[in-house]
Amino acid sequence: MKRSLVAWVFVGPALIVLGVFFGLPVFAALLLSLTDFDLYALADWRNLRFVGFGNYIELLQTPLFWKSLGNTFYFVIVGVPLSIAVSLGAALLLNAPVARFRAFFRTALFAPVVTTLVAVAVIWRYLFHSSYGLVNWALGHVGIAPIDWLGDPQWAMPTIILLAVWKNFGYNMVIFLAGLQAIPQDLYEAARIDGASRRRQFWHITLPMLGPVLMVVGVITVAGYFQLFAEPYVMTRGDPLQSTVSVLYFMFEEGFRWWNLGRASAVAFLLFLIILAITAAMMRFGRKKGMV
Amino acid sequence: MRLIAVVLCVVIGLTACRRVDDRVTIRFWAMGREAEVVGELIPQFEREHPGLRVELQQIPWTAAHEKLLTAYAADALPDICQLGNTWVPEFAELNALEPLQPYVDASGIVDQKDYFEGIWDTNVVDGRLYGVPWYVDTRLMFYRKDLLAAAGYDHPPKTWAEWSAAMTAIKRQRGKDTYAILLPLNEFEQLLSLALQQDDPLLRDGRSNLDSPGFRRALGFYAGMFEQGLAPPMSETQISNVWDEFFNGMFVFYVSGPWNIREFRKRAPAHLKDAWGTAPLPGPDGLGAGIAGGTSLVLFRDSPRKAAAWKFVEFLSRPEIQQKFHAEIGDLPPRRSTWEHPELRADPYAAAFRDQLERVKPTPKVLEWERVVQEMRLTSERVVRGGQSQDDAVRALDASVDALLEKRRWVESQRVARMKAAPSESAP
Numbered sequence: 001m002k003r004s005l006v007a008w009v010f011v012g013p014a015l016i017v018l019g020v021f022f023g024l025p026v027f028a029a030l031l032l033s034l035t036d037f038d039l040y041a042l043a044d045w046r047n048l049r050f051v052g053f054g055n056y057i058e059l060l061q062t063p064l065f066w067k068s069l070g071n072t073f074y075f076v077i078v079g080v081p082l083s084i085a086v087s088l089g090a091a092l093l094l095n096a097p098v099a100r101f102r103a104f105f106r107t108a109l110f111a112p113v114v115t116t117l118v119a120v121a122v123i124w125r126y127l128f129h130s131s132y133g134l135v136n137w138a139l140g141h142v143g144i145a146p147i148d149w150l151g152d153p154q155w156a157m158p159t160i161i162l163l164a165v166w167k168n169f170g171y172n173m174v175i176f177l178a179g180l181q182a183i184p185q186d187l188y189e190a191a192r193i194d195g196a197s198r199r200r201q202f203w204h205i206t207l208p209m210l211g212p213v214l215m216v217v218g219v220i221t222v223a224g225y226f227q228l229f230a231e232p233y234v235m236t237r238g239d240p241l242q243s244t245v246s247v248l249y250f251m252f253e254e255g256f257r258w259w260n261l262g263r264a265s266a267v268a269f270l271l272f273l274i275i276l277a278i279t280a281a282m283m284r285f286g287r288k289k290g291m292v
Numbered sequence: 293m294r295l296i297a298v299v300l301c302v303v304i305g306l307t308a309c310r311r312v313d314d315r316v317t318i319r320f321w322a323m324g325r326e327a328e329v330v331g332e333l334i335p336q337f338e339r340e341h342p343g344l345r346v347e348l349q350q351i352p353w354t355a356a357h358e359k360l361l362t363a364y365a366a367d368a369l370p371d372i373c374q375l376g377n378t379w380v381p382e383f384a385e386l387n388a389l390e391p392l393q394p395y396v397d398a399s400g401i402v403d404q405k406d407y408f409e410g411i412w413d414t415n416v417v418d419g420r421l422y423g424v425p426w427y428v429d430t431r432l433m434f435y436r437k438d439l440l441a442a443a444g445y446d447h448p449p450k451t452w453a454e455w456s457a458a459m460t461a462i463k464r465q466r467g468k469d470t471y472a473i474l475l476p477l478n479e480f481e482q483l484l485s486l487a488l489q490q491d492d493p494l495l496r497d498g499r500s501n502l503d504s505p506g507f508r509r510a511l512g513f514y515a516g517m518f519e520q521g522l523a524p525p526m527s528e529t530q531i532s533n534v535w536d537e538f539f540n541g542m543f544v545f546y547v548s549g550p551w552n553i554r555e556f557r558k559r560a561p562a563h564l565k566d567a568w569g570t571a572p573l574p575g576p577d578g579l580g581a582g583i584a585g586g587t588s589l590v591l592f593r594d595s596p597r598k599a600a601a602w603k604f605v606e607f608l609s610r611p612e613i614q615q616k617f618h619a620e621i622g623d624l625p626p627r628r629s630t631w632e633h634p635e636l637r638a639d640p641y642a643a644a645f646r647d648q649l650e651r652v653k654p655t656p657k658v659l660e661w662e663r664v665v666q667e668m669r670l671t672s673e674r675v676v677r678g679g680q681s682q683d684d685a686v687r688a689l690d691a692s693v694d695a696l697l698e699k700r701r702w703v704e705s706q707r708v709a710r711m712k713a714a715p716s717e718s719a720p
Binding site: 040 | 357361364385386699700706
């Protein structure tokens with residue numbers, strides 16, 4: 001009895017903080033999503049109506065919601081594997097026995113993570129400018145016609161993906177690096193004695209030993225990439241032709257441009273359910289494969 | 293002795309400080325380029341009113357709406373603010389604005405009769421005045437005089453029929469890859485201008501009236517220009533440089549706003565320096581209406597310094613100050629007497645705007661308006677780019693705008709019901 005009291009004392013502060021700053025707002029948002037809270041309600045509480053699941057039903061019939069969901073899936077499906085591949089590749093390079101200036105490169109590759117997105121976006125907009133950009137200038141030298149990176153609906157999302165991957169891969173790289181360094185060297189020694197090639201060492205030692213780390217990185221990255229917002233907000237504002245409107249960007253527009261907080265909360269909850277379902281499926285898959 | 297001197301200095305210093313604190317600080321929020329320029333006028337105001345100080349905060353347009361609403365929710369609104377005039381109904385609905393009629397009645401400077409009716413009217417919501425126009429923004433025609441003359445017309449068109457005929461002649465004469473007119477698809481103002489020229493109101497009794505013959509006529513005329521190849525189906529970003537293309541002769545007419553006078557002047561090549569002009573918008577029969585855009589100066593209801601803030605409104609409304617402002621930035625003044633200034637009268641490009649301002653019309657005053665025009669723009673894009681039939685597009689637009697206004701109708705009916713239940717409680 002006394003022991004459990006001590007336990008409560010220890011977890012108490014954390015529970016209170018979580019309850020006040022996480023549980024309560026989430027619960028309030030859930031209630032809000034069942035109402036039509038908007039400017040009229042802001043002006044006068046009597047203008048608030050309880051609409052049940054009306055917001056959700058209406059959302060599922062809104063073309064822009066589906067479009068934003070499609071854009072977000074595009075971003076996640078292309079961006080997450082790319083991001084994991086790049087961070088794993090960078091971690092392998094840094095961990096290679098022949099690597100020099102390891103500390104310098106580790107810092108340099110991690111730097112994008114800690115830079116301010118808004119400042120970075122200014123530079124990227126210059127780089128990807130259709131007529132004055134460095135990227136098109138370089139492509140011009142190999143005979144590729146200029147691409148309107150941020151103005152063409154086909155290219156805007158790939159550009160956003162590139163920016164997001166470049167900005168975030170350093171974080172996962174550090175986690176992978178830690179995972180790589182935790183793999184016992186004698187496994188590789190034994191493999192070398194047996195005559196295993198580099199590639200087979202990677203497939204049969206490195207990857208399986210990294211399993212749990214891969215799982216964690218995968219779940220965190222998927223959950224993070226579903227919440228795409230800042231990149232399109234600073235780069236394209238959802239344009240061109242709404243091709244970079246993500247679910248969160250859609251929520252932001254509903255909530256803070258049109259001030260339909262009821263609908264915006266409903267969007268947030270739908271996104272929450274989607275992320276929950278997908279990460280839960282990933283965890284199940286991982287457990288089956290014995291990765292967790 | 294030195295000690296006394298020091299003490300004296302400190303005392304003097306403190307009183308000096310207190311004198312500074314004595315001045316009443318008016319908090320003023322302004323947006324965009326206007327915010328940069330208005331700062332240069334403030335010293336003159338402070339010289340004229342030694343007891344007042346203006347604290348200017350510059351807000352970018354892209355963040356203005358969010359910031360104002362957030363400030364409203366947090367009770368942190370300033371004393372006076374520059375407000376886009378389509379936002380006035382919204383903040384009036386929120387009961388955030390101070391009714392200004394008593395101030396205007398007592399004022400020797402703000403004279404309602406001197407203002408263009410259409411622009412003054414944008415500030416009147418349900419019969420109450422909530423703002424004083426600061427500058428006007430409308431759309432009219434920029435055109436190439438030489439190319440129009442080459443097609444056989446010595447004056448710009450005054451009616452839709454003349455306009456159509458001129459455009460067809462230009463297109464026939466100039467042929468492929470050139471167009472008669474540029475109507476960028478990313479802007480709603482062109483279609484809205486044509487729609488405002490109709491007798492049918494855009495909204496009626498809290499419902500959409502976009503199904504009316506008037507709006508159909510406007511959309512038909514607008515879409516027709518694309519169908520006949522008179523206008524390129526492009527948005528502004530697809531044309532690398534609108535001004536260069538205008539002087540290259542890619543198009544002859546361009547419907548745009550006052551800021552472009554300055555741009556065209558700056559960018560006109562030497563041999564085409566006098567080859568362009570501005571003209572009021574043609575209407576279905578005779579010169580037509582235009583949008584009454586622009587911004588107003590408003591006072592917030594909760595401000596404790598409304599009297600002082602009103603002095604600043606009066607200062608910015610003085611014709612000679614408006615003229616200075618115009619010279620600096622090119623915004624169109626909303627008062628007729630400002631237009632009497634020699635510099636404005638001598639400007640041939642501004643004359644068309646002066647003429648158009650007599651015929652500007654406010655858009656419906658509902659807080660959903662910004663969403664309505666977004667829907668309108670998407671509709672025109674669907675018709676022009678997506679090949680949707682005009683009839684389908686109009687019906688879809690009408691239904692979606694009607695749905696947007698559902699809450700408004702409900703709130704209105706509640707208000708009426710409450711008034712019936714308790715006649716003493718009046719609507720805000």
